[in-house]
Amino acid sequence: MLFFAVSTISTVHSQEITGENKNNIATILQERPSTIKALETALKPALQDTLVLTYFIDSSKKRKYHLGEAFALNQLGAIYQKKASFKRAITLHTAALSASELAVNLEIKVFSLNMLSLAHLRQNSIQSALDNAQSALFLAKEIENPSDEIKKNYNTSLNLIGNIYKTLEQWEHSIPKFQEALELEKQLGNNMGLALNYQDIGESLEAQGKLSEALINYNNALFYNKNIGSSSINIKSNLGIAHIYVHQEKFNEGLRILESLLEPAKKLGNMELLSELYINIGWTLIHLMQNDMAKENLLKGFEIAQNYNFNNELEEAYIFLSDLSAKEGNHEASLNYYKRARSIERKTLNDRNIRYVADLIYRSETEKKNSQIEVLGKENEIVKLKLRKNQTTLLISGFALALLGGILYILFYQRQLKNEKQLLTLESTMLRSQMNPHFLFNSLNSIKLYIINNEKKNAVHYLNKFSKLIRKILEASSVREISLADELETVQLYMNIENIRFNDEINFEVVVEKNIDTHTIKIPSLILQPFLENALWHGLSGKEGVKHIELRVKKENIYFTNITITDNGIGRESSERIKKNRIIKRKSVGIKITKERLANFSKGYQNSFTFDILDLYDDENRSRGTMISLNIPVI
The missing domain is CATH 3.30.565.10 (Histidine kinase-like ATPase, C-terminal domain)
Structure with missing residues (x-):
């Protein structure tokens, strides 16, 4: 279906491709370059042109030039990744992986696996991202006398695995991966790889509150980027520096950097970065007491995030709008924004947990684990039904007693109802703290590492303990x-x-x-x-x-x-x-x-x-x- 769609698009729009591009593609198909670097050089003027890439895919397929077909499919997938169209990007990278098998070329296969891993990671499909990155790492490591391009792809796989751990907030695993990639990039003299890994280390350190160390790494990223001129690295690293300045209460310096990044971000066309910039400018202006300008920038960032479904940026915008409304004395609006932020946070956590648990169950391939998850789900539903039933009973009883009782009895009943509600709220809050999504997610993730490391005995042992703990928590939550x-x-x-x-x-x-x-x-x-x-x-x-x-x-x-x-x-x-x-x-x-x-x-x-x-x-x-x-x- 993908190839049919590509072929159709190419046929419909072929008349719009310039003669120069057609001649260039004809030359490439005749010479049939055998490396990614050679293909990248030959197609450089059209690497961001979806029309030319689609035409090249169709032409390469007809000529059975599978290396060129895989390369162009990956380039097209990268374009859709920038547009946050991850499902379409995954389809294109999967097709590129199939074409690389036909090309019998390990370099393009490793490259395709890395691109597929990145797309899955940006879609929060953690296990799929990890599987593809580890496959790429294994293939690259097995090659004897690897070329520099293979070595770069190996380092990319290390960086991807580091980013997967960073997404899981496992800094003790992510930073060593970035540092390992960093040392290998130094041996290659690859400024792009050095800049990216320094930037990722900076983000990991900033998330842990190690601001001084993070600042050093961001500046290192900018230093190596001078020789490359990557707009993306320049914007992200400067954004990190500005973020640190705001936390250090250097508001004017942070604002100056953030505002200077707007135009480069617009030219780059990365809407996620642009949304994040507007939101951070709004956040900084709140600190500078410039509320009107703060709200204007927050709403700009919010609108972009809403249009492109950037949940992290949406949540951040809602939180800052809540803070701003509170400062302006509009507490009702502040509460509404806060509730929306929490709703997005819960949805993000639930989506990630559901996807992660699904991967874990699929790979464990044991009926026991499946049944345990099902039992937990049923017990959780029973608790929810009991809570709803209790709440409904209390409301009906209160209404009946209010009709039958006098004024004094009504006052007494309201007092009792308030006490019962407080107790129910406390018990419910305690249960939520016991069943905290972060605790559940991190516990399952720890067990998952045993599975990845093939420590099945430990995985089963701790999974049994985990299921028993959840069961006891649910049972205890139903009694006083x-x-x-x-x-x-x-x-x-x-x-x-x-x-x-x-x-x-x-x-x-x-x-x-x-x-x-x-x-x-x-x-x-x-x-x-x-x-x-x-x-x-x-x-x-x-x-x-x-x-x-x-x-x-x-x-x-x-x-x-x-x-x-x-x-x-x-x-x-x-x-x-x-x-x-x-x-x-x-x-x-x-x-x-x-x-x-x-x-x-x-x-x-x-x-x-x-x-x-x-x-x-x-x-x-x-x-x-x-x-x-x-x-x-x-x-």
Whole structure:
């Protein structure tokens, strides 16, 4: 079908191709260049002309010049990638891969695999992008005495794999890939490859809040780009520098750079970059209190993003419009913009998770994993149905009681309804925090790495633990209280899963004193996980060396059972300093929700649930960690 469409287009428009182009194509078909570089040189005047490329594809197919056919299909696919028409680009690159098989040319095959990987990556098809990049890497590595072009394609595959990890926010895997490609590009003296990898390293470092290091890499990218003159690299690297300046409160310098990039971006025709520039200009103008100009630029960026379905830019525009509306006192508009941003974020996460899980299930090829995913989906639907049923019941009951009761009874009922709604909101919020999309996605991604590395035993082991954890979370979310024994089992599973992402560096120990019967002690469901999450991400994630968390249960007195969670992390003071320097900040709402749940739950007891957060110091007044002390009342 693709070839029929290409042939038809070529026939319809052939009369519009100039004689010069026809003569040039006839010469190429007669000489039949055998390398990509030679073809690129021969077709250089028409590399961005879709009409000429289509005519060349048709002519190459008729002459069975499959190398030229594959090359032109890839060039046409690249044009559609720039226009964000990724499905059409994937179709063209797939056709180019088929033509490369007929050409029996490894150079064009590796090139086609890389182009196909890039298109899948931009469409967020992570597994397909990784498969094609790894195939290209394998083919290029197996070639004896590779040419410089093969070496460049090998480095491109490394860069693509780095970008895949960057998309997954796995900086510890992405940056080494970029650095490996960087060293190989230095050996080749390939300024284009050097500039691209320095730019990607800069973006990865900026995302981690390492602004000074990111700035150095962006400047390195611009240095090597001087010899190339790539508009795309120039715009992206300068955009990164401007972004850093704004974060450093150098608003005027950042604005000057951003405004200078508008015209080059328009000439380049990259609408995604243009949308991002307008949005960042609007964001900078908000800081400079130029609200009218800020809104004008934000709306320009928003309009482009909406027309081309750029979800990341749409979400960013909504967030900044929300901030601007709040500053202008229009809180209703601010809330509406914020809700739209969150809606796009949820859709993006869901789309990516669904696509990723689908790939994982397909490649695992085990009925057990399929059934586990299905069970989780059904249990999730049951919870949703119960919530809807409860909400409907509450509304109907409230309406009936309002008709039958007097004014005093109505006031009393409204107060009770408010308490119940608060409890339902707290439980629902806690469940969402337990079922956080980032946690689910990152946990599945960690298991996926075992599959990729052919560690099937570990993959099955941790997938079983993950499914059991999700099942226990869903079961616990439907009850008000559970036994301490069940809660300890749940947090043990949670720590096992989280420990994968810490390379099993964390020593987690549960100590229960002999005079404690954990089966008779009742606590609010899912109450301990937020404390452990805080210890992991704020205490231990920034610590070097041995990492330890101890959960101890003991009898405080006849009225209380005491639970302590002690970590040997960096302490709250150091954690707060690191948090302020981060660009992407991890929201810590779990402790606040837990405090509200404990206060609400205490209404059924004579004494109240209490907890304290204590900073631990050694003899030299240096931080040696944090301890959470939770007192549970005895009925």
